[in-house]
Amino acid sequence: MSSTTSPGCPVVLSDVLDKLWKNAIAPSTTTAYNTAFRTFLQFLLMMGIIARVNFSEISVTEDMLVWFVAHCHNSGLSYSTTKLYLCGIRFMCIRHKIPYPCATNLSRVQAVLSGVKRVSHKGGKPRHPVTFEVLKKVCGFLRINATSFVDLMLETACTVAFFGFLRCGEFTVTSAFNSEHNLCVGDMTIADDCVLLHLKKSKTDPFREGVTLNLFKTDQVVCPYYICCRYMKARLQQTPSLHVPLFVTDIISGQPLSRTVFINRFRHVLDCLGRDSSGYNGHSFRICAATSAAAAHIEDHLIKVLGRWSSDANCRYIRTPQSSIKNAQIALTKT
Incomplete structure (x- = not known):
């Protein structure tokens, strides 16, 4: 992962900033988000959308996200996991200053996600309480x-x-x-x-x-x-x-x-x-x-x-x- 500090930033603040980014979310969430972002980059490479992983050359679009949702569903990932992955991608893009579409411009992503939810819905197996x-x-x-x-x-x-x-x-x-x-x-x-x-x-x-x-x-x-x-x-x-x-x-x-x-x-x-x-x-x-x-x-x-x-x-x-x-x-x- 690339550094998130700006040119000319004092070294001491660079270390503090890195520490704050690492503690912005829980360790377990960090692991999940890293997995999500890595999976997303692998998808972009596999589909030929990007030729290499270079953050300065990547710009996430809604089309990328829509196709990624379809890929997750086709790979057997659940609705909740796919939604978690999208949250992870957004967070990692913000952290590494990768252009990411505004939430209000993701109506197609939300619609496709709703489709995943409806297609994937199954009656949950009842869980019996221990009285x-x-x-x-x-x-x-x-x-x-x-x-x-x-x-x-x-x-x-x-x-x-x-x-x-x-x-x-x-x-x-x-x-x-x-x-x-x-x-x-x-x-x-x-x-x-x-x-x-x-x-x-x-x-x-x-x-x-x-x-x-x-x-x-x-x-x-x-x-x-x-x-x-x-x-x-x-x-x-x-x-x-x-x-x-x-x-x-x-x-x-x-x-x-x-x-x-x-x-x-x-x-x-x-x-x-x-x-x-x-x-x-x-x-x-x-x-x-x-x-x-x-x-x-x-x-x-x-x-x-x-x-x-x-x-x-x-x-x-x-x-x-x-x-x-x-x-x-x-x-x-x-x-």
Whole structure:
């Protein structure tokens, strides 16, 4: 990629500017945008629209974008991915000072995109929520083999996911383990009446400020506090570092719990319980946590606090006492 600085710009400001560009969007978005722009350039080369990649000689037109949308659709890319790629192309053109058509002049692109959406639309497969009753049965099944560390780990992960309104990616590893992003042993602390779970990274925390969840005692058959206490006692037997994975599939090797392994094992338990597991995925816990909370008549602002949602601006001014969160978590067990 070419430099984005202007001629005569002081070197010190050049470094600052590069840093600001790199931090203009999230790392994951940067990766997606780079892929989009690289794919777009490869398309232009393949179609003979440009002879070489030279930013000073490229000028993006609406015709290029229309044909690129058709190429993406023909290559099997989804509507959402194609739309993401267009956003990436626009951002990279702005960054590298490549002429790009004004948004108001892209009516044909929008029309073709609408065509992609209509042609590609398929009825989504229903995702079943993990209700508290389902969670109880899953935990009961896993407790049959009380000496198995893996079963204890899976029960803990399921319970924490339910009461913490967690996305699957917030407690599992999707690629290589990274202690700066993934849950570590040091991120779970056992207090007097609750477990403190520190999330260093989440979808609702774009600036990576981190958030600590409180999982209280519920004194129910499935209690996040007691299951976490049991798990941490077993996990700490090997005196692991505070910076190693919290959830592991092997206590000796410390293999982190991946998203794929979690979903496969969870579905296996559901199959053993006689349930159709195909409708369950990693988001089932978060879906049901919100549904169960509403069914338990938990106030909207509390649901938003529990799930770390911030769609309603007024909710940010509400100060929620810890006792209310504790009562809300106990109420989840009564639906």
